[in-house]
Amino acid sequence: MNKEELLSKIKKSFVRVLEHNNFELNNTTTAEDVDGWESITHMLIMTDIEKSFNIKFKLMDLMSMENVGDLLNTVQKEIENQ
């Protein structure tokens, strides 16, 4: 799966949890740029991404995630580790 495909699948998780698609995701996107992406929904989004890729994030990775670019790299790393 290339980065674009990953990103589009990740976006689906955001849309499912946030219930709107009024945002763009790219490497530098942070929670401040997306309406409704905050503490509570963050965990729901992460859980949804875990389910849709059948992966499990590590706390260390989640702790250091600062933007969508970090999220993308982490998902990619987890897929490769499988």
Added chain:
Amino acid sequence: MNLLYSLHNSFLKHRKKNAFCINDVFFTYQDVLNSISQIRDKIVSNINTSEKHIGLVTNNDLETYASIFALWMEGKAYIPINPNASKIRNVEILKLIDVKHVLDSTEISDYSDFKVLNTSFYNKFKSAPFEPIKFNKKNNAYVLFTSGSTGVPKGIPISFKNLNALVTALDEDEEYKLNADDRCLQMYDLTFDASLTAILPALLAGACLYTVPSSAIKYFYISKLLLTHKLTVLKMVPSIIYYLRPYFAEIHAPCVRYSIFGGEKLYIDVVEEWRACVPNATLLNHYGPTEFTVCSHYYKLELEALKSHKGVLSIGKPFNKVESVLLDSENNIVSDNIEGELCLSGEQLTAGYWKNDALNSSAFFMHKVNKGAEKRFYKTGDLCIRDHDGYYMYVGRKDFQVKIGGYRVELGEIEYHVRKHESTKSKNSLVIDVKNSNNSEELVLVIESPKFNTDNLLDYLKLNLVEYMIPKKVFFIDSLPHNNNGKIDRNTLRNLIVN
């Protein structure tokens, strides 16, 4: 204990030690002293002695913390306002209490309707510390505004006398003693009074506080602080561990000496699992309403046979000097194991809601316990039972107040604003709390109507309410379910939403 002198002495004694770690930058107690002195100078030269209530924009920086102590040492109260909350609501709060001056460390303040004292450049050079002034202990130390069911936030003034009683009660517990080597978490927004039980014991002991920025995803930022700085004291709202639960296997923090919860229901199954993450920690559950200065009861978790009710951990027993009774609707004390409304009396009790006679006459009353003198009690609205051993168990609320991430929310306040909006004015609607998949409470707005676009409505709510009060979901229903008494059946509605 005289809180202000004890704090001042601790600042002097621990000058060279770190007092705060804010955004990865350390500040010593000397830095705190410098900042306090300079802000006090500015207060004295700009604000009249008789002006007691000063607004404070709660940024995550040294100046904001120093402002609290500077105001206290000048015998004044801080009225905290969260810079991320609705400006309309913040201005309403400041006007309700007739605030004239606002301390703000932001470069360009949003509160120019008031006289703003900028505190931002005030800790760069050394200045001589000076003792707190002498003043009446009935002066307010802070006034917090919480959600009000009529749509208007209600002000809860807490005096220095109240605050002294709290720190004295905390200090009496021989098993809960912080020291100058402790590294303590400060995750609370300063508009939330639980911040005080994180901040004050730490600074009185000469420990270092590690703060959490408001923009951070709190539970991950906390895990990072915990694991990188090896924190020793964690005071948190329970929802933090509810979110971290899937990752408990990766948390091993033998450094933690105390793990304290407060602000909302603590579920026994989660806390038992959490214990393995902090194997050397003493675990405590704090309970108390803002009206009773943060904390009235606490429960120290033993290793075995934890006390709980329907999966929710006990709130333990009251502090020594707190009068705590459970009353029925006719103000009679209920028997053990029978549900009653928790009512509190003692030195920590507020003098009453700010300019709100109606609420004061319903929430406060005189009551005689046993054959003693009549005392002023406060009805918490919390329903509890007490077991034969004197332990209190939280059962639920008597009204429509819920806790979201530890914050008190009156559903009525949200509904009031929903009813004012054009799109929902003529429709039946209500807000209910629903438990989400992470065990945390979430607000859902229910509208009796065919589906329509609610972007405008939600934007309107964002303008008028605080972020945590905004419903996370909107649920449309053809007709609201009612129970036999003709009331809206909230439980049926909850089940419909969850499924």
